[in-house]
Amino acid sequence: MSVNARQVIEALKSRYAVKESASVNVNTEDVTQFLRNLNPDQIPKDHGILETVAAQKTEWVLAGQDIAILHSIRDCMAMVFRLVDLEEEIAVRLRQVTPLVSADLLEDPCAPLNPGKENIFTIVDLLMDATIGWSADQGRAGEKLLMQVDEVFTGLTGDTPDYVVLQNSLNDFLGKEKSRIQKLEERLAASESGKLRSQRGRTIAVESMNNALEGKLLTQNMVNFLKGPWHESLQLIAITKGVESDEWIRATKLTETIIWTLQPISEADLEKANAAKQRLYRIMEHLPGEIEDLLLAVEQGSDAAQATLETIEEDHVNIISGQELEYVDFDLFEVEGTRIAKGPAVSRILLKKVNNLEPGQWFTYEDNDKIARIKLVLKLEDVKQLLFTNRNGMKALEKNYDEMAYLLSSGVIKPLNHASVFSSTFSTIYEGLIEEHQKKLKAAKQADQEEAEREAARQKAIEEAKALARSREEEDQRRKEEEKEKRIKKAREEAAKSENRERVAEITEAVANLNIGARLKLPAADGELEECKLAVRVAAADKMIFVNRTGIKVGDYTSEQLTTLLVAGEGEIDDAGVEFEDTLAQVVSKLRQDRDKSYDDLTGSES
Template sequence: MQKEGKVVPLAAAIDRGGRMPLPCLPVLLLQVRDKAALQLRQGLQDLFDNADDTLFEMADKALDRCDQNLYFEAMRDLRLKRKSIERGFLDIFYDTFARIGQVDLLAHLADAGKPRSKAQVERAVAVEGMVGRVLSRDGIALQQLVLRLQVLLDRPLYEQHNPLGPAALCDYFLDAGRNLGVGLRVKLVLLKLFERYVLRDADIIYNQANQLLRAAGVLAELPLPPRRRAEDRRMRARRGPVTKGQAPDADATGQACFNALQTLLAPVRGQFAPRLHSATSVQPVSTADLLRLLSHLQRYVPATHQADDFDLGQQLEQLLLRVSVRSGTHRRIASADEDMLNLVGRLFAFIERDDNLPASLRPLLARLHIPLLKVALLDKGLFSRASHPARRLLNEIATAAMGWECGSKGLRDSLHLKVERIVQRLLNDFAEDASLFAELLDDFVAFNQDERRRNELLEQRTRDAELGRARALQARQQVQQVLNQRLRGRLLPQVVVQMLVQTWSQVLLLAWLKQGEASRAWREALQTMDTLLVSVTPPQDPQALLQQVPSLLKALRDGLTSVALDSLATREFFLQLEQLHLRACATSSELPPGGQRQRLSDVLVAEDIVLAIAEEPACAPLQVADAQAAALQQVQRLRIGTWFEVLDEAEPQRCKLVARIDSSDRLVFANRTGMKVHEWSAASLAQALQRGDLRVLDDGLLFERALEAVLDGLRRRQVQ
């Protein structure tokens, strides 16, 4: 019989805030629980560390503005509630463990007959798929754990009531996140992240628990469950450091990928052999020796501002020639290593001429040729794993720098200095330990997140300002329209026309902007204007006018107060309005004296009323020719976040599409910092694209684009 214990880790007790009573469980079971809690805590931390980036990428790719706002709000909500979700998850986990084996078998019947919403059904389907994948992968280890827990508890424990089962872990996460104010789509994304960062490591929890119980003699005769394949382990590892002086086992996928590439690279072999005609024998240089030669050359990579006279092929050839002369043996590079040299060389040749990259970035990235070549020689997984730290670092730098200014102004900003420091650090410190790339990647991602958030804030302000401007323009045009409908072509008192155009138009604008065209405030403002116009138009029935005047005066006074009209001007207007009402009810013999008659003269509104500061779209819509139809379709398909390069200026300028204002047919562009720099209408942008005044940049991942271009070139060469 195991001893009972109430000892729990201090960290766990703090997390639960002392709210839960300590369970009276066997010590072995407490140890299983605490080891599992540590692993789950780490998985949750990884989940939330990566959730921000995932949601931002989804917002960046979203075509609809509502979807973008949805993901941005989810990012904010997740940041605010992260700690409470982590704490709630562990609280539920501890509470379930405290009641292990004491579950009411009829409890599930209470919810069985309840109708479920569409969202609940979709969530249940997603969870079912996640649970199925864990069971197919780690089912044997989980079954052994259930058997051992039954022996330890001395009572049956069904798999669905196992607190460490995948279904239970999913339930903990869903329960802990109930107060998240996000929709179904975001919840499904979070479930996918939960699978990637928590359930992916479920085998660690099960194996640790099985090892602990097996060592204590609980069903020690059970055979060890099969371990996951080494490839799965490598894919799961956060980092894959390479021990200095020891090449790692090539991952099967990476080796297979490189083997396929060697067929394409075979025709270009023979470029790295020293010209020794008197050598009696040929001996290939080992990969370890080649790495040492590259490390020697790495120290002499010139700075970007120096003359570009450093050719890696020539430098290697000279070193091999020197080694061959000293040894008396013709030394050459092995075929596989030469293929890798050719492949990486072609990748960097593409990078150096890729005009999607800022001109100032290309020479910086070119200095990474030798470090990336050494990584490729050490780990061929560089070509098969998109998550490889060296590959990701190159992609992250290229993506972050997409909006760099090509002129001298962009050379000394914080991002440029950061990239310079990363490149120099790799040249100075990288020998054969690839974990340096992972360290620099983490550092750069953290730096870039801070900078990206600042830029996003400015972009959002630019968007809000442009949307506000468009809405104000739309409101002004609507007010102009209703004023012209009621005033144009009519003979009306000058004082009333002036008040409606100069002051009441502001009341209408305020009502439209604040509450919209369908609002009660807008309708009442229009009704007040119509009543005013009727009241000053003779002939009038005095009795009817007396009934209208009190409510009219009150509505006018309330409206003028809302736009803060000067009290003296308000008083003067009401005095004149009183005279107009008297005139409307009077006969010609009862008209006011001549001076007053002059003040109350009528005017013919002969032209359209144009309110002050009426703005037009920056680029008026143009007639679209048939030849421009394709360019216009391209413009209509553009997503928010697409990068452009403007070529019709003194220096090329890079800008990003940050807002599409449909109401005024405007596309707004900002620079990398989020400041507005250009705007076009859809038709004028299509014309500019067709003329070549600007071009769309390919902001796809750099390594992937380079590799695809190199392979296409090799295939064409092979066909020829």
């Protein structure tokens, strides 16, 4: 992930909800210097470096980015110690780097995200990897390692630590240690691998043979063969070819077939019994050749091999001739004086964990309340055996796959994290926080965009509604005009009749005398007559505007149009209204009469 310091700081401030204070009174450089000078005894075990700064510098108000970084260090260090299990003597030393890591991160928040660059993270990774197998009982080699660790920590706490020099020095020491230990491990693996294969081969051969023999009927000849040269041959195949080989699979199936040929045929049905016998005869015909191919314990073609095959053929001849076989009692094999019990099979999931183990992995092994640190140095897949050593390259433990699967599942053996745990913990947490913050920003941007789109859609809907309303209003007005024109046209036709000539003249005069406020009944939108009054009369344009009781316009007409409607009976004049000039004259006359009256006369009060 390619990031810059600003992205790291913004992500950390978002994670820890840090707001910038207006009263910041200390710069990052001063905080960094304070951390580098911090006494190791003052470093808290819970990694709360921010609380340590606050407790010792009560007057300081840190910048938001410094607070966020110090918060993150507490969480990252806590995670490191959850992931890795170190001896307390090593853990104490590791805690001492907390203020140094804090100082480096304040100077460069991207430090954990720069793989390959020498810094405090790569050095601590090396130290943790080197000390994961350390314990106090490792003698001089353990003491030497501890001295080197202390030397590195001393270099880290200097005024200007040179990470390149420190890392090169540590690599030189660890390289020599690795070479020394590797020689011991290789020598041990070479000497033990043959023993483990032989031991495991014998054990597997015994288990396989016991599984095949248990509950079966055998003659003395067959007991001698199976527990003698055939058992020895199985061991040789397991040791030399491996238990996953085709030869081993073929040998175990052949063992079952040999034993099957001696079991009584118990078919009650005569036809089925005869069929079983025919199958048995066919198998017995080819059996000697197959046995001879896998009879590794006896030289092929030798007199001993021929004698061995003849003892088997003796029983088979008796079967073919119909003679009764004489079965004998026999014991199953024992290993080291203990009968091998058939236990429950280990699950595939548990075995898969063992199959995925790689040499070089470290574990803790608890035995009688004591915990040892062991390293897997040898994995023999053919015989399913594992060999472990301590850090000094000395043999510590050997287990087969099934045993290891059980010990892992029960927690007796636990895997240890040690490869780049320190740097990877910081980088993983930082990258996760950055990714989370970017998702939040993206979500916020998306939300703003969606809100803007919703607002735009709302405005568009409003405009469309207004446009639709205008369209409907225009359509309604057009329809009204059409209705009006139809009525006027019809009224004109009626008014044009000769018998209405006098009425036209009469109504024309009445219309001409209509005053503001005149009350009429005129056609509404539905054609029904509606009470209305003359609200406006524009003489110059010969236009009269009528409104209903609520003040809503009913229509506008010219004198000719209104006359035509009235003549045709499409309207009625209820009240012609008071002429404005008459009203005005009355008001002026009244004012003149009252001009010479006193206040008391006007108000009606007595002096």
